[in-house]
Amino acid sequence: xxxxxxxxxxxxxxxxxxxxxxxxxxxxxxxSAPKIVVKGAIFDGDGVAINDAWVETWMPDSAPVExxxxxxxxxxxxxxxxxGFSLQITLPQAATAGKxxxxxxxxARGLTKHQFTAVxxxxxxxxxxxDILNQVPQQRRDTLIAKKQADGSYLWNINxxxxxxxxxxxYV
Amino acid sequence: xxxxxxxxxxxxxxxxxxxxxxxKRGPTQAPLRINAAAATTTNLFASPxxxxxxxxxxxAQGKGExxxxxxxxxxxxxxxxxxxxxxxxxxxWQCNSAGRYWHKRDQHDAPLDPNFTGFGKMLTDDNGRYRxxxxxPGPYPWGNHHKAWRPAHIHFSMFGNVYAQRLVTQMxxxxxxxxxxxxxxxxxxxxAARQRLISRFSLDETVDDKMLGYEFDIVLRGRNATPMGI
Numbered sequence: 001x002x003x004x005x006x007x008x009x010x011x012x013x014x015x016x017x018x019x020x021x022x023x024x025x026x027x028x029x030x031x032s033a034p035k036i037v038v039k040g041a042i043f044d045g046d047g048v049a050i051n052d053a054w055v056e057t058w059m060p061d062s063a064p065v066e067x068x069x070x071x072x073x074x075x076x077x078x079x080x081x082x083x084g085f086s087l088q089i090t091l092p093q094a095a096t097a098g099k100x101x102x103x104x105x106x107x108a109r110g111l112t113k114h115q116f117t118a119v120x121x122x123x124x125x126x127x128x129x130x131d132i133l134n135q136v137p138q139q140r141r142d143t144l145i146a147k148k149q150a151d152g153s154y155l156w157n158i159n160x161x162x163x164x165x166x167x168x169x170x171y172v
Numbered sequence: 173x174x175x176x177x178x179x180x181x182x183x184x185x186x187x188x189x190x191x192x193x194x195x196k197r198g199p200t201q202a203p204l205r206i207n208a209a210a211a212t213t214t215n216l217f218a219s220p221x222x223x224x225x226x227x228x229x230x231x232a233q234g235k236g237e238x239x240x241x242x243x244x245x246x247x248x249x250x251x252x253x254x255x256x257x258x259x260x261x262x263x264x265w266q267c268n269s270a271g272r273y274w275h276k277r278d279q280h281d282a283p284l285d286p287n288f289t290g291f292g293k294m295l296t297d298d299n300g301r302y303r304x305x306x307x308x309p310g311p312y313p314w315g316n317h318h319k320a321w322r323p324a325h326i327h328f329s330m331f332g333n334v335y336a337q338r339l340v341t342q343m344x345x346x347x348x349x350x351x352x353x354x355x356x357x358x359x360x361x362x363x364a365a366r367q368r369l370i371s372r373f374s375l376d377e378t379v380d381d382k383m384l385g386y387e388f389d390i391v392l393r394g395r396n397a398t399p400m401g402i
Contacts, residue, residue: 003254003391007182007365009342009356011327014273018265018291018327025222045196052277058335060214074216103211105338110193112184112359114340115203116211135206160197170203171175171211171336 008113013052015107016078023077025070033065033090037153038119038146041083042106045161049083053108055158059101062090075102098126098133100144106158106168115168119156120145140167173212173251173334173394177205181362190355192316211336213398218261218295218331227293230264230306234287238307240269245343246303246377247388249296249330252395256300257337263329264304266290271312280312305383311350323350323357330392337392344370345386 029035042050056076063073077085089101100118107114120127122145127133133141143166146156158166186198226232231242245264249257267273267290270282274289285307292304309324325342332338344357351357351366360366368391377385 002395003250003252004364004368005178005182005252005393006339006341006368006390007360007362008184008339009325009327009369011329011340014267014275014278015265015327015329017274017289018263019329021222021293045200048196050197056338058211058214058216060210060335063216070222071216071218099210103208103335107340108197110191110197112186112188112191112194112198112356114338115199116336116338118208132206132208136204161200165199165201168199168201168203169208169211170177170205172205172207 010109010112011054011107013109015054019054019076019078022071026075029066029088029090030068031065031090033062033092036089036091036101036121038087038089038101038156039153040085040146040156040158042079042085042108042158043083043160047162049079049081050108050160051079051081051083053079053083053106055079055085055087056105056107057087057089057102059089059103061092061096061099065090065092096121096124096126098124098130100132111160116171117158117166117168118144121154122147136167143167173336174396175212175336175393176252176395178393179362182360182365184359185361188355188359191359194359212334212394215334216331218259220295222261223294228304230288230290230292230304233289236287238268238285238288240307242305242383243308244303244305244377244379244383244385245326245371245388246301246385247390248300249302249390249392250300251337251392251397253397255397256296256298257333257392258296258298258300260296260333261293261331262296262302263293264291264306264326266306266309266326267312269307269310271310282310282312308345316355321350321353323348323354328390330390332392332394333397334394337394339390339392342369343388346370346373
């Protein structure tokens with residue numbers, strides 16, 4: 001029997017207090033594995049920062065090295081007044097070659113359905129062989145790649161619309 | 173699991189001008205359908221330890237009884253094969269009986285209830301069932317247009333059994349007169365998909381003279397789940 005799916009509705013502007021528990025539980029990462037930070041901001045079609053968005057990540061390769069963590073491999077962060085967010089990511093060994101460092105889910109007021117995307121690192125030697133990136137039209141791949149900054153962190157912005165509209169996924 | 177393309181009209185329009193903030197926030201390009209095994213075969217582990225004692229009774233979180241109509245909401249979380257989505261994390265949040273959220277940015281001129289925050293969370297059981305006790309939320313104005321009032325609703329956030337099943341939605345109550353005027357509800361083109369967001373009154377789930385019962389079943393995307401233990 002095939003059941004008809006339940007559709008999506010926006011999270012609206014007021015999930016912050018209800019969603020905070022998972023923000024608090026996933027803020028401090030305890031792991032002996034190497035860590036990186038991916039920072040960025042989320043923008044609407046006018047380039048205006050979205051200050052009430054949410055970013056969640058699922059990091060299946062990180063989960064095994066975060067066993068001390070309340071929810072291994074998972075993060076939830078709200079965007080701040082400048083649309084900014086910061087993600088602490090553990091990177092076990094060479095597990096990331098050609099793979100996203102995080103599967104990312106985006107929620108916001110005015111977004112009627114959450115959007116799936118993923119973030120890769122520009123200095124990942126496996127990018128050219130990435131099974132996922134190779135399914136993305138070449139001219140749009142750049143929207144999924146975080147750029148290394150002078151301080152060692154990575155910069156990755158999310159654009160809901162425009163010439164640099166982030167590639168969003170629907171998984172098969 | 174396998175994720176079929178969603179039938180046209182079932183998801184809300186991403187850009188739906190009557191809901192004003194969608195115009196600059198909704199992606200303009202269709203999502204790219206891709207194969208990514210990790211997204212359709214793995215998920216976070218939600219430990220039962222994450223659930224606190226009163227997370228499933230939102231009327232028991234304060235020092236006293238909250239105001240309003242106490243209700244119980246229950247249902248099953250299933251996949252597209254009709255199989256239960258077990259031991260899966262589910263969050264709910266809502267405004268109070270007067271239509272006010274526990275949130276610093278909610279400026280609606282209605283009282284907060286010191287005994288009701290409106291947050292809950294739980295895991296589904298071995299049959300995919302969830303159940304929580306709460307206060308029936310009120311309608312509230314939201315400023316999208318003249319006389320814009322949201323129909324009463326409870327927000328649901330579900331993590332499924334694999335990452336790609338993640339869903340956030342809203343549950344409504346039967347026979348709400350505001351449905352036809354609400355652009356958030358009306359952003360869903362398919363009539364049947366809209367109707368599936370409306371809970372059913374249930375005399376079976378009604379608890380004596382304590383509270384009325386509502387049933388709301390949820391079907392997450394995905395078919396051909398791997399049986400447990402294989």
